[in-house]
Amino acid sequence: MDEDRAESTVPSCVSLKSDLVQRSDLQEVIEGHKMSLKRRCEHVTEGTHEAGSGTLLNKIYTELYITEGQSEEVDTQHERHIRVVLTNGVAGVGKTFSVQKFSLDWAEGLENQDISLVLPLSCRELNLIRDEQHSLLSLLHVFHPTLQKIRAEDLTVWKLLFIFDGLDESRFSLGFNKHQVISDVTQVSSVEVLLVNLIQGNLLPSALIWITSRPAAAYQIPPSCVDRITEVRGFTDSQKEEYFRRRFSDEDLSKRIISHIKASRSLHIMCLIPVFCWITAIVLEDMMTRDQRGELPQTLTDLYSHFLRVQIKRKKQKYGGKQRPEELTEADKELLLKLGRLAFEHLEKGNIMFYSEDLERCGLDVSEVSVYSGVCTEIFKRESVIFQKSVYCFVHLSIQEFLAAVYMFHRYTRKDTARNSHPETIQKVLNNLKEENSDGISPDRSINIFHCLMEMKDQSVHQEIQEFLKSGEEIREGDCWELQFIRDQLCSLASALRSNPSHLRVLDLSQNQLKDPGVKLLCGFLQDPLCELETLRWLHSSQKPKPASLLKGQQVEQKPPAEKVLSERKWWRTMKLAKLHLSSRDGLSWSCGTSLLGCSLSETSCDSVASALKSNLSHLRVLDLSYNQLQDSGVKRLCSGLESPNCKLERLRLELQLIRDQLWLSGLGAEDPNCRLETLRLRCCSLSEISCGSLASALRSNPSHLRELDLSLNQLRIQE
Numbered sequence: 001m002d003e004d005r006a007e008s009t010v011p012s013c014v015s016l017k018s019d020l021v022q023r024s025d026l027q028e029v030i031e032g033h034k035m036s037l038k039r040r041c042e043h044v045t046e047g048t049h050e051a052g053s054g055t056l057l058n059k060i061y062t063e064l065y066i067t068e069g070q071s072e073e074v075d076t077q078h079e080r081h082i083r084v085v086l087t088n089g090v091a092g093v094g095k096t097f098s099v100q101k102f103s104l105d106w107a108e109g110l111e112n113q114d115i116s117l118v119l120p121l122s123c124r125e126l127n128l129i130r131d132e133q134h135s136l137l138s139l140l141h142v143f144h145p146t147l148q149k150i151r152a153e154d155l156t157v158w159k160l161l162f163i164f165d166g167l168d169e170s171r172f173s174l175g176f177n178k179h180q181v182i183s184d185v186t187q188v189s190s191v192e193v194l195l196v197n198l199i200q201g202n203l204l205p206s207a208l209i210w211i212t213s214r215p216a217a218a219y220q221i222p223p224s225c226v227d228r229i230t231e232v233r234g235f236t237d238s239q240k241e242e243y244f245r246r247r248f249s250d251e252d253l254s255k256r257i258i259s260h261i262k263a264s265r266s267l268h269i270m271c272l273i274p275v276f277c278w279i280t281a282i283v284l285e286d287m288m289t290r291d292q293r294g295e296l297p298q299t300l301t302d303l304y305s306h307f308l309r310v311q312i313k314r315k316k317q318k319y320g321g322k323q324r325p326e327e328l329t330e331a332d333k334e335l336l337l338k339l340g341r342l343a344f345e346h347l348e349k350g351n352i353m354f355y356s357e358d359l360e361r362c363g364l365d366v367s368e369v370s371v372y373s374g375v376c377t378e379i380f381k382r383e384s385v386i387f388q389k390s391v392y393c394f395v396h397l398s399i400q401e402f403l404a405a406v407y408m409f410h411r412y413t414r415k416d417t418a419r420n421s422h423p424e425t426i427q428k429v430l431n432n433l434k435e436e437n438s439d440g441i442s443p444d445r446s447i448n449i450f451h452c453l454m455e456m457k458d459q460s461v462h463q464e465i466q467e468f469l470k471s472g473e474e475i476r477e478g479d480c481w482e483l484q485f486i487r488d489q490l491c492s493l494a495s496a497l498r499s500n501p502s503h504l505r506v507l508d509l510s511q512n513q514l515k516d517p518g519v520k521l522l523c524g525f526l527q528d529p530l531c532e533l534e535t536l537r538w539l540h541s542s543q544k545p546k547p548a549s550l551l552k553g554q555q556v557e558q559k560p561p562a563e564k565v566l567s568e569r570k571w572w573r574t575m576k577l578a579k580l581h582l583s584s585r586d587g588l589s590w591s592c593g594t595s596l597l598g599c600s601l602s603e604t605s606c607d608s609v610a611s612a613l614k615s616n617l618s619h620l621r622v623l624d625l626s627y628n629q630l631q632d633s634g635v636k637r638l639c640s641g642l643e644s645p646n647c648k649l650e651r652l653r654l655e656l657q658l659i660r661d662q663l664w665l666s667g668l669g670a671e672d673p674n675c676r677l678e679t680l681r682l683r684c685c686s687l688s689e690i691s692c693g694s695l696a697s698a699l700r701s702n703p704s705h706l707r708e709l710d711l712s713l714n715q716l717r718i719q720e
């Protein structure tokens, strides 16, 4: 026995020793990786590409507003370990910056030190090896050369975090349904297959995965593979100010810039998106630090035009030249147009990255572009990747779009000699836009046209609204200014709401004649991730008939638009409403003594509400369905939602429900100790004795939550 033991201790000593050597080796690898990552992340380029020339990330990084949201489809069946996180966010909202800050904090030893290796892999760079075959291990060696020493077995024991930044930029087709299964980090395959296997957990099942994407491309990852969804939503008002304070060391300048931005409503709204803050900072700094100040940019077009001018001026200041920096020379214009052509042609194909061949095809000499990009770097940047091939892209998609628009505008107006003023062409465009904005077009298109008219500073829309307001129709005193835009449909309103998403909490749409297109637009707004609305009052008065028609005994429309909306799962899934008032009280007061009661929400609506409550889609805490003739069957359907453990409802109003049995009480689950109902208003419900019995027993068994009980206008008698 002893001999055996003695024999066995020798190899274990050796393995312990080699373990220690290996561990210190690995520690070195990790430290080396941290240093390399720190070097890569500590400077931000914001358009410049020369190494080390950028600003320090920590100097300008401003906290972003990030929320956690979970789509309906995300697997919530089991409480499980969070392995795959998907972060959504619109263009320029700060996803890459967040990844960079996260990586830097880790590399500097400040945060998330439980993770052994943070491995950022930009999708844009992965595209460059799309046609190559790799194993996961060799892929890491290519993208993180400091990790050359790591071996396959290290990957399986370490806690790894892979970050795939910019899924929207990837040119891969991720076939999640049909692909080769790979579980070995040395097995060679296409990059796409490696990615899919990593995300699905076949490859390195304990590795953490963080994917960032613009919302439109996020669908590529099946919801079943995602454990958590977060969303970068940009800057709050105070974060906007913080951004400008950090950016300018001159306190007086930052104060003036902040107050200018606050004074310009549209600019202030645009600064919700950090990339606009950056463009605005460049433009306003230039305008405020030179003697001749122009008018503050009011529209996006103004802002981008100024931005381009500022860049061109910088180029001239740096390289000199005979002409005054402010003047746009023929050569400047030509270069802008060539860039415009490149922007347009690639936008059409959905490309945001270009190679030197693409530049040449548009008449751009690569060396000229490198000079240009070396100077006017804020417009055009050359990706310095670890590969030989250079990738070019505009610093932001919106710049590409703007240049594409400039190019198109020029193409259609090039017969004119001067570029600055084309009153006739502009009038023609305006007329076409207005003509196109007819009844038949989709609400989205309509909003787009409205934006175009605003960008073109067309006053007629504004005037029409003013005239409409003067007519005094249907606009209530004290409504927020956005409501002034209401007309037959909510076009104006919806776009205004979209552009002012962060402040509006309560929207009262009672007494408005919402027609289908308007309702559709409104729903679009409610589903907008930026919509912070908490309370919607949609009192059922849209069918309010004119008194004359009542006299003639006319029937009103049976299907209110609200009902259509309620039946849309998407609506429930994405909106964040906590209170919903769908009472038809106003309609009722108009229709006393008439058949109008019959126009309220139907059983179908109850089904929709119930299924939303059941499936954990809605955030509803308060629901007011009073004065709708839901009938027993409707209430029964509603109850199926109320019984669900997912239902978060705290207040329910069902005034004037003619319920004569105990159905509603047992249905409400009021007897269930899990029921969270705090307020129950049962005014004028013709409560029967049976109902009272059920109520009493519910109160006995569920005393902890119910705080308010309204039984008025019921003929409850004291039992002898």
Ligand SMILES: Nc1ncnc2c1ncn2[C@@H]1O[C@H](COP(=O)(O)OP(=O)(O)OP(=O)(O)O)[C@@H](O)[C@H]1O
Pocket: 046, 060, 061, 062, 063, 064, 089, 090, 091, 092, 093, 094, 095, 096, 097, 098, 166, 214, 243, 274, 275, 276, 278, 396, 397
């Ligand atoms: N947290 C932040 N602090 C300061 N500036 C920021 C921040 N986030 C973003 N920015 C500014 O906005 C620009 C765009 O940000 P970023 O590249 O991170 O956006 P994105 O969401 O990755 O956009 P895209 O989808 O277009 O790739 C940055 O270059 C920077 O100027």
